[in-house]
Amino acid sequence: MTDSDSITIQRAEKQDAATLTDISKRAFHSDTDFGTEGTGGPPGYDSIEWNSKNIVANFVHYYKILKNERVVGGFISGTRRKGYHVCERIFVDPDYQHTGLGLQAFKLIWDKHPEAQLWTLGTPEWNIPTKNFYEKLGFVQIGFTYDVPDWRGRFYEKRMTSDSPLQEIGELGDGMKQAVVEGTITKRSQPRHVTSRKGETLTVTEVELSDDSGSITVVLWNEQESLIQSDRIRIENGYVKSYRGALQLSVGKWGLIISLS
Numbered sequence: 173m174t175d176s177d178s179i180t181i182q183r184a185e186k187q188d189a190a191t192l193t194d195i196s197k198r199a200f201h202s203d204t205d206f207g208t209e210g211t212g213g214p215p216g217y218d219s220i221e222w223n224s225k226n227i228v229a230n231f232v233h234y235y236k237i238l239k240n241e242r243v244v245g246g247f248i249s250g251t252r253r254k255g256y257h258v259c260e261r262i263f264v265d266p267d268y269q270h271t272g273l274g275l276q277a278f279k280l281i282w283d284k285h286p287e288a289q290l291w292t293l294g295t296p297e298w299n300i301p302t303k304n305f306y307e308k309l310g311f312v313q314i315g316f317t318y319d320v321p322d323w324r325g326r327f328y329e330k331r332m333t334s335d336s337p338l339q340e341i342g343e344l345g346d347g348m349k350q351a352v353v354e355g356t357i358t359k360r361s362q363p364r365h366v367t368s369r370k371g372e373t374l375t376v377t378e379v380e381l382s383d384d385s386g387s388i389t390v391v392l393w394n395e396q397e398s399l400i401q402s403d404r405i406r407i408e409n410g411y412v413k414s415y416r417g418a419l420q421l422s423v424g425k426w427g428l429i430i431s432l433s
């Protein structure tokens with residue numbers, strides 16, 4: 173990349189969907205050089221429909237990365253709660269990779285979101301190039317995720333300020349959504365079976381999660397229990413409900429459990 177190259181980011185528009193899908197497909201297929209079995213990518217990476225939907229969605233910001241006004245990549249960012257930002261996806265056209273574009277794109281995104289106190293992201297453990305890339309950007313690996321079958325994900329964060337957007341367990345209240353907390357598992361019940369209203373047999377396990385401010389029962393359904401592989405965890409996108417007079421924290425479809433190192 174020369175000094176005269178102009179790298180910019182702009183919000184993607186619906187008419188960019190086909191170009192961004194083509195770049196995404198080629199970018200993720202280029203990962204096969206580094207250990208994926210066969211070609212593949214994250215959900216929707218090769219679907220124009222998925223990319224169109226996310227471009228107009230209000231729960232993420234979909235940016236296009238431009239080099240001298242040509243679209244050369246995409247960046248999807250999300251927010252779990254105020255100050256807690258997530259890089260959902262970044263991809264750069266293989267013809268333009270290893271020229272510093274990815275690093276530059278992140279810096280432009282950080283400038284666009286000065287309200288972010290923390291950025292997080294996940295990447296498959298087998299993907300050594302992305303590990304090098306994120307560490308070069310100052311991301312620190314704080315744990316692993318186990319929500320994708322057959323491999324574990326490295327979970328990274330980069331703190332942008334000394335303020336933390338995480339909540340304390342003692343602050344959680346009935347009806348809260350988008351809770352982000354971390355703590356130590358201080359009790360774990362034996363899994364038990366219950367029958368749902370639809371007649372399905374479900375397995376429920378309760379764990380007690382504690383920090384300096386208090387404790388809460390986390391309710392885990394079916395295989396969610398296997399996502400906990402260490403004594404300390406972080407929960408993203410949890411929701412709180414009162415059940416028989418006590419607060420319970422659940423992790424829904426859009427939630428995430430991170431086993432902290």
Ligand SMILES: CC(C)(COP(=O)(O)OP(=O)(O)OC[C@H]1O[C@@H](n2cnc3c(N)ncnc32)[C@H](O)[C@@H]1OP(=O)(O)O)[C@@H](O)C(=O)NCCC(=O)NCCS
Binds near residue numbers: 275305
């Ligand atoms: C990951 C990705 C976005 C990086 O973008 P990029 O523009 O190629 O990255 P940069 O040129 O800014 O790379 C900067 C640094 O990252 C590291 N890096 C990038 N690609 C690497 C590779 N193939 N092998 C080793 N290190 C690599 C290096 O430390 C590099 O610094 P250097 O050039 O001084 O050695 C890009 O490779 C990509 O689109 N990959 C496929 C999609 C993907 O896996 N996305 C991430 C998961 S959502």
